[in-house]
Amino acid sequence: IKIIEKATFSISSLLQSIIMPVHNASCWLEECLQAIVHQDFTGSMELSVFDDASTDDSRKVLEGWRERMEDRGISVVISGHSSSQPRGVGFAKNKAVTQSSGRYLCFQDADDIMLPQRVRLQYETSILHPNSLIGCGVQRLPEGSTERYARWINSLTRDQLLTQAYTSHGPTVVMPTWFCSRKLFMKVGLFDEGGKGVPEDLLFFYQFLRQGGSPLRLDQRLLVYRYHEAAATHSVTEETIWKLRVDFLQERVLSQWENFTIWNAGKQGRKLYRSLSLINQKKVKAFCDVDENKIQKRFYTYEESKERPKPTVPVLHYKEATGPFIICVKLDMTGGVLEENLNALQLREGTDYYHFN
Numbered sequence: 001i002k003i004i005e006k007a008t009f010s011i012s013s014l015l016q017s018i019i020m021p022v023h024n025a026s027c028w029l030e031e032c033l034q035a036i037v038h039q040d041f042t043g044s045m046e047l048s049v050f051d052d053a054s055t056d057d058s059r060k061v062l063e064g065w066r067e068r069m070e071d072r073g074i075s076v077v078i079s080g081h082s083s084s085q086p087r088g089v090g091f092a093k094n095k096a097v098t099q100s101s102g103r104y105l106c107f108q109d110a111d112d113i114m115l116p117q118r119v120r121l122q123y124e125t126s127i128l129h130p131n132s133l134i135g136c137g138v139q140r141l142p143e144g145s146t147e148r149y150a151r152w153i154n155s156l157t158r159d160q161l162l163t164q165a166y167t168s169h170g171p172t173v174v175m176p177t178w179f180c181s182r183k184l185f186m187k188v189g190l191f192d193e194g195g196k197g198v199p200e201d202l203l204f205f206y207q208f209l210r211q212g213g214s215p216l217r218l219d220q221r222l223l224v225y226r227y228h229e230a231a232a233t234h235s236v237t238e239e240t241i242w243k244l245r246v247d248f249l250q251e252r253v254l255s256q257w258e259n260f261t262i263w264n265a266g267k268q269g270r271k272l273y274r275s276l277s278l279i280n281q282k283k284v285k286a287f288c289d290v291d292e293n294k295i296q297k298r299f300y301t302y303e304e305s306k307e308r309p310k311p312t313v314p315v316l317h318y319k320e321a322t323g324p325f326i327i328c329v330k331l332d333m334t335g336g337v338l339e340e341n342l343n344a345l346q347l348r349e350g351t352d353y354y355h356f357n
Contacts, residue, residue, distance in 0.1 A: 014075075015043040016119060017102030017182075021092030022062070022080070023052040025110035028226065029061045032110055037065075037072050041119040045073070048100035051080025052092040058110075088195030097185065105185055107178040113141075113224035121218055122179035132214045133180050133205070135173030137221035145227040148332050154221065161215040163350035165205070166249045167331065168241060168357060173215040175201035177223050187211065199236045199244065206248050245356070246275045249326070253354055254280045257324055264328035265289040265315045268357060270300060272328055273313070286314045288321035290341070319345075325353040 018036060022029070036047060047069060051059050059080065066076045077099050081087070097105060104126055106119055122134050140150040153174055156164060161172040188208045191200040208215075254260065254276070262269045265287035273284055287300055295317050302311045318341060325347070329338050347353050 013044060014046060014101045014103070016041065016045040016104050016106060016123060017097075017100035018045065018047045018106045018108050018119070019093060019096045019100060020047065020049045020108045020110055021052060021089055021096055022049055022054060022058050022110045023086050023089075023092065024054045024056045024058060024230075026054075026056040026058045026061050028111040029058060029065075031113050032108070033062075033065045033069070035113045035115070036074065036108070037068060038116050039114070039119045040116045041123060043123070044102075045119065046075040046077060046100060046102060048077045048096045049079075050092045050095040050099070051078070052086040052088070053081055053083050086196075088193060088198065088200075090191035090198060090200035091193040091195065093200070094190045094193065097182075097190070102182065104179070104181050107175065109176045109226075111226045111228065112176050113226075115220075115222045115224070117220070118222035119179075121220060121222065125216065125218060126179060126181060129214070129216055130181055131184065131212075132216040133173055133178055133184070133208055134216045134218065135177035135179070136218040136223060138174065138177060138223050138225035139221045141224050141226045150225075151332065153225075154219075156217065158216070159350060161217060162209070164355055165209060166245050166253070166354060166356050168238075168245065170199065170202050170241065171205035171215075173205075173217055174225070175205075176225055177217075184213070188213070196235045197237065197240065199241060202241065202244060206244070209252075242275070246272070249354070249356065250277060250280055253326075254283065257283060259283045259285045260324045260326060261286045261288050261316075261321045262328060263288050263318065263321075263325045263353070264357075265291070265294040265297075265300060266328075268330075269328040272326065272356060273300075274302065274304065281311065284313055286316050286321055288316045288318040288325070290318055290337075323347060323352045327353055327355045328357050330357045331355060 049062055062078050069076045079099060104123055106122065108114060122136065125134050137154045140146060149169060152169055156172055164172050188204060188211060192198050192203045260283055262272060262284055269287055273281060289295055295315055297315055299312045300315055305311050
């Protein structure tokens with residue numbers, strides 16, 4: 001009875017679980033685990049790891065750190081499977097969450113490194129914002145890799161964490177920095193377990209937003225976010241992400257608009273138009289652009305359409321077009337020209353326009 005009471009007490013009082021899926025991560029684990037030991041959070045903490053069929057010595061490395069973790073007051077839960085094939089990141093994260101006990105969850109990828117203040121600062125913020133999925137700024141490693149993406153992660157305003165959820169970068173609060181209460185996580189639901197090629201983080205993030213969740217990012221760069229070719233994110237195709245983004249845009253934005261203009265008469269703008277439902281295609285009143293060659297064509301004809309006559313959409317100079325707009329021009333690629341044009345028209349992001357690229 002005493003043993004059971006002690007276990008029950010420790011589970012109910014445990015504050016923080018670090019959730020870590022692992023698959024063939026032995027070359028990064030030493031740095032990752034060292035950083036966990038060096039956290040300055042003084043509350044109760046555990047590390048919950050699920051090994052998704054690693055074929056290297058990841059499990060050995062993990063077990064080798066158990067005593068050091070426990071000496072630091074961090075309890076360790078390690079499980080996994082040794083099937084011939086991994087089940088995927090979503091499956092491994094769900095297993096790590098299910099076997100954990102903390103009231104708060106800090107998601108950590110095995111190839112990244114958390115700075116000493118990460119758990120403490122995100123925990124303090126989560127107390128103040130219980131309905132928020134909380135992220136943080138990142139340092140990219142190697143330095144300078146995916147420069148535009150890293151700049152986007154670190155520079156989004158709080159409003160843009162919502163308005164830029166449709167861009168190709170994925171969740172505006174990036175998954176390796178996520179922190180939330182267990183209550184919030186379970187309300188949204190477990191990760192999709194479709195396995196390789198499924199963007200489980202994006203699907204979870206969209207569901208979180210559907211439920212009225214509020215993403216939040218600490219400006220401090222509390223995670224060293226490693227870029228390498230073996231990262232799981234590379235297994236997700238651009239087309240998979242594209243379809244999910246289009247569907248979410250239609251659900252959340254276009255369903256509220258009577259008509260709109262697509263800002264980009266080029267390849268990406270036309271692709272978006274073709275990807276829309278028939279109802280939303282009919283809402284497109286024009287394409288607009290800055291390229292005189294595109295504007296001179298005056299119309300875009302949807303040749304692949306089964307409708308007769310084939311739909312035609314006017315192509316206008318952006319100064320002659322009227323909103324609201326879906327912007328299909330790549331962010332941070334025009335040297336500030338796009339932003340200047342939007343400001344000159346006195347357009348407000350999230351009301352008059354949304355970025356899609």
